[in-house]
Amino acid sequence: MSETQTGGADLASAPEAWLRENPKLSNRQIFRHALARFAEQDARLVLLEADLGGGGDPFEARHKGRYFNLGICEATMLDMACGMAHVGHVVFAHTFAPFGAMRACEQVRLGMAYPRANVKLVCDYGGVSGAFFGPTHHAIEDLAILRAMPGMTVFSPADGLETILATREMIHHDGPVYMRLGRNRVSRLEAPREGFALGRALCLREGTGVGLIAHGEIGVSVALEAARLLEGQGVSARVVNLHTLKPLDEAAILETAERTRLLVTVEEHNILGGLGGAVCETVCAHGPARQVLRIGIQDRYDPLAGSHESLLLGHGLEGAAVAERILGTLSRPQ
Known part of the structure; x- marks a missing residue:
């Protein structure tokens, strides 16, 4: 077409x-x-x-x-x-x-x-x-x-x-x-968007064990896939689409921190300064104290050209890889 x-x-x-x-x-x-x-x-x-x-x-x-x-x-x-x-x-x-x-x-x-x-x-x-x-x-x-x-x-x-x-x-x-925006990926979510507004996050999935906070067509899709895989391992995951990074919906971040024991940010951006940084700033400024696992571009440039999917895999931006990192973090003594 x-x-x-x-x-x-x-x-x-x-x-x-x-x-x-x-x-x-x-x-x-x-x-x-x-x-x-x-x-x-x-x-x-x-x-x-x-x-x-x-x-x-x-x-x-x-x-x-x-x-x-x-x-x-x-x-x-x-x-x-x-x-x-x-x-x-x-x-x-x-x-x-x-x-x-x-x-x-x-x-x-x-x-x-x-x-x-x-x-x-x-x-x-x-x-x-x-x-x-x-x-x-x-x-x-x-x-x-x-x-x-x-x-x-x-x-x-x-x-x-x-x-x-x-x-x-x-x-x-x-x-x-x-x-x-991205480039050529076709992205469609099934979640309803009633009452959509800039600056107001959307909870796409409820859960109590892990709070996955994401944005963008890669971050949100990867977070939802990771949550599905975690459910198969007995881990309940909440997924929040924090589509607006500024103004930041701090209330949604703090609510997710209150309801879960580990926060995970997922984004196709450097783990420094983007959503991961914003969530860490919010939790540090307002509490409650929560560990934040930042998943994204691993603070490096990719010197070789390749497919979009291959570069995402190289940074661990894939549902199974995210679920594995979360399980590994949860298994470590707090």
Whole structure:
């Protein structure tokens, strides 16, 4: 199915039905369709991209006067986005995560975050999803950098439905937002999303032994698989989708700490500075005292290109590996 053949359901009013009609779209493709549909409802929306257009992109095809491809000029794209935001547009800037969050970091900091510009930076290739391009195209530090910027909202959706719901919420949120997406993985969760809101975590599974806290299409799927495997070993696991890393739902973290005896963070990001760091900060600041096992990118760059799955396996980001680490931690004397 091409990006322009999307069936009969309306994405805006019936996103679940629309997703069922489009089962092969990745989150980054879903974002494009969502923004194009919401732009029909809101004339303020514009989309800027850094050399990502073409190929039947739905926004470019349906809203030519509100679409600008800046080429491989991420800093210029952010400068232009911030300027357009200051005259009343709701601006989405779309590029690869390593370039939007790091190459254009000064523009994000001084143009978006400092003046609280109404710009939504949406970046693909989060984590190591740009695997075969090598570390120049990996983004394992982006969440640590951007959640440290005052005023930023930082979001990492777990599947296609969350991508649609978050895109709609970002339009109505006044201020700078960073939404992190992957590359080509197709992600669909069965969990209901009633009452979805930026900044409010979702409990996807109840449990009392271990608290798995995750974000993103890799982190949440791996956490759910690990919880299923742990159940077979007699270990009850709670799974929390902490999709918004800033503002952080500290109450959800503390509730999970109260209900379980081990906290485990799962994310496709460096174990330093991302979700793992945020959970450790929260527990240390507020209690209760809990050991936190941080699972993610193991503070190293991958010097060799490879498949996305092979790089994830190399960092232990796989359900069986996570379950094994948890069992090993629980077996050690406290």
